[in-house]
Amino acid sequence: MEENKEKPSYRRNRTETTQRILKALEEVLTEYGIGGVGINRVADRAGVSKVLVYRYFGGIEGLLARYIETAGFFPPDTEAKVEPMRPTTGQEKAWVCSRQVALMYRQLRMSAPGQELIRATLLGDEPLAAVSSRTQDELLTKMVEQLPFERRIDLQAISAVVLGGMSYLLLLSRNQRSMLGIDPGTEQGWARIEEALKTIYNGVYRVPVSRKQSQSIFIDS
Template sequence: MEKMKRNRNQTSQRIIDALEEVIAEKGIAGVGVNRIAEKAGVSKVLIYRYFGGLDGLLVHYIKMGRLFPLYNEATLEYLKPDHEKDLAKVWYKQVLHSFRLFRHFPTAYEVLKASVIDNEPMADVVSRAQDEEMSRLVDQLAFVKDVDARAISAIILGGMSYMTLLSKKDHTMLGIDLSTESGWERVEEAVKLIYTSLNRTMMESGSGAMEDQPAANTMIGYW
């Protein structure tokens, strides 16, 4: 029984690795059961048996946490700052980490591109799953009452997504070269400024108090 479980886990991992490689090489449009099965060296029947089909495989992959960090309850307790003034660091570090991954990890970039601009069934599956997961993450990191964390995050994430897609086309935006690290350093400093200013405004106005939950040791350097 233990051997069967181990073999299934190993086979599942080969399928996941093959999916990741196909996305990086061909984009979401190039993903297919036959191609994944061939690259993984398995029967395509196993993809249906283990994941319920291609849609299930894609959703499973997105929810694995290989494209952006996932947070369990214990991790969130570590991330929650002891003081309101440190909220900005939690917010902008999550955003910057995620989009560095989207820029530098080909599979993550292709998933982001499919969720934003591709118009096909597989891209729709990816878009829905990614939006659901990102919404869950934003809600989990919303440590403040009476602040629309989803709307704020939608603006930031939308802008960062657009600029990430432009970066692969050697485009500039308002003179900022998005194909260079120096250009992205400017963008990242701007994101930090936005969240820091929002944090300061919130504290000065008293419009948002942190949720009354036990705070554990701060791990702002988690990423």
């Protein structure tokens, strides 16, 4: 009986410690970049032993993968959001795709560690960059597979082009650089990029809408 009474407390303590370690990783990632992430530094920041990090995550690679999976940058529940809507028309499908991508990159724009993960994936040669790239690719592949699609459309290839372009623009924003006269670091510049997203997916689903109509079907949240 005594053992059963202790189990909820043990689970609670493990959950709290896990969250503290993940938070410590986020702080280290923000402060030092992915090249500065190490198990000793994260353990010290979290106030735990590195043995505990190994026990909970299997090592620094597992910890980083778990952070990417749970940080909320790359939505794991796209299907849960899309299914109740049951988009059937091209216009509805275009709206779902453009909205999901836009919301994801809005979150990344507001997060220093999120931007660092994108940088590491595109440009990094640090040891953990490969873990970052692989984990992000798995999550993005799952997200795209859950988006509404038609057999005539290679949505994976189209999304690879779109997401690659959005990631590049995000890095330009981080470095305060422009592309074709558009500054993605400003709200006005990023609004133009989101408008272009709608245009692209409307074209993919062959939705003949005007600019005014396009604005009306895209709901900010």
